Amino acid sequence: MKKLLELPHAKHGSTCYVNGLYDILAWKGGEYEYFLLPIIGGMAGFGYLKFKMAKPPMMVYWGNNPKYLLKELSDILGFKLETNEGRAWKAVSQKMKESIDSGEPVMAGALDMFYLHYYPGLYKKIHVPIHYVLIVGYDDEKEKYFIHDCTYDKVQEVAYADLMRSLDVKVPGMSKKNTIRTLRELPGKLPSELEAAEKGLKHKAERMLNPPISMLGIPAMRKLAKEIPGWDDKECFRHMAAYAGMTPPLVPEDLQECNGLRFKQAELLEKLGEKYDKAGWVEAGVLFARSGELIIELCRSAVKYDGKKCGGVLTKIADTEEEAYLLMQK
Structure with a gap:
């Protein structure tokens, strides 16, 4: 056959x-802007997991687990x-x-x-x-x-x-x-790009600001900012940097890649904001571009195992992204 x-x-x-x-x-x-799907599905997100027996015991992810990303998209798009x-x-x-x-x-x-x-x-x-x-x-x-x-x-x-x-x-x-x-069971008519963006971006903002569990979103980011100065496992730092990049579990030589997909999220929001006259999306895009630069700065400190510096940068990231997600809720 x-x-x-x-x-x-x-x-x-x-x-x-x-x-x-x-x-x-x-x-x-x-017909969707390519990065709309991963962004509303939860990529360019945040998760902080701790398992004593795992290697490494503290793991930071800058996006949704693909296992759950597809579930999120099924709810938004109706399949x-x-x-x-x-x-x-x-x-x-x-x-x-x-x-x-x-x-x-x-x-x-x-x-x-x-x-x-x-x-x-x-x-x-x-x-x-x-x-x-x-x-x-x-x-x-x-x-x-x-x-x-x-x-x-x-x-x-x-x-x-x-x-x-x-x-x-x-x-x-x-x-x-x-x-x-x-x-x-795909719907007879898939949602338009604007319908998917409006529903998906509001859904993502709510989950980042008020996540169902404390290991996700902005609350998890602030928790990590308080705890990371006490980290003593180098692999935890390297994991955080690797998963901010595009080739995990490998840490790229060029840490400019380690922006947690924030540049893609910024580009998407600014493009769709201009296309559909959504000023709040454009403003949020500018903030996520700033957050991407901060994540690169964070990763540079992470590969030097500087927990104190990482903590300060994480707080700035959390503040910046909280402001952006509040704009996306409007």
């Missing part, structure tokens, strides 16, 4: 967690998400083929880039188990899957054995092994 679904594909590096969804929505007629995780490979591979045969692309991940041959710098060299791809077809004779990957324009081919190994990863709090997702 062989099947290949012909979908449009948008190449946008380092956005694997939402790239497949964007392709599916574009296929179904959705239903079916998730299969933790099952045996045989059952998962069969499920993927059945979905493709039914005309439904499959979002797969988290998976380990160690087994993706089209990343030669990582292939069988470095384990990076936080990638996501869109499965758009398969070929039983060649024993290969056809894949959309955010870094490449063209469809990639991956051997069955390599995809099996790549999905056999567990990322605590993020993904179980063999996790795949499909979209179900």
Whole structure:
């Protein structure tokens, strides 16, 4: 058997967690500014987790967990998400083929880039188990899957054995092994870009200002500002810097990349604010650009393990973003 679904594909590096969804929505007629989806889904956010037995025991994330990002977007855009995780490979591979045969692309991940041959710098060299791809077809004779990957324009081919190994990863709090997702029951008419932006940005602002749990949002940022001067684990500092960048768990050589996607959020708000005459969005965009510069400053102190300096910068970030999110609520 062989099947290949012909979908449009948008190449946008380092956005694997939402790239497949964007392709599916574009296929179904959705027209959105590319970074609207990750921003309203919770990227350019904040989380501060502490687990005594984890390595490192304190972890800082500058965006939503992809596991929850897609759930947030399903609520905003009105589709239903079916998730299969933790099952045996045989059952998962069969499920993927059945979905493709039914005309439904499959979002797969988290998976380990160690087994993706089209990343030669990582292939069988470095384990990076936080990638996501869109499965758009398969070929039983060649024993290969056809894949959309955010870094490449063209469809990639991956051997069955390599995809099996790549999905056999567990990322605590993020993904179980063999996790795949499909979209179900898309609305007859997807929300317009303005409808999605208005609903999504207000929703995000509320969750950042008044999060459901204390480990998220502005309250978590202020908590970290008080606690980070007492950190003594260097890996905690490096984790904070790495996840502010685009290639976690690696800390990039150029820390200018470590802005927690605030520059993208700023660009989106200013662009949509001008497009739809939303002055508050434009003002918030200016503030997030300032926050992005502060996060870079924070990461420079983090790689020097300067907890006291980090604490002061975090307070400035929290103050700046609180002002921005209040503007987004109007």
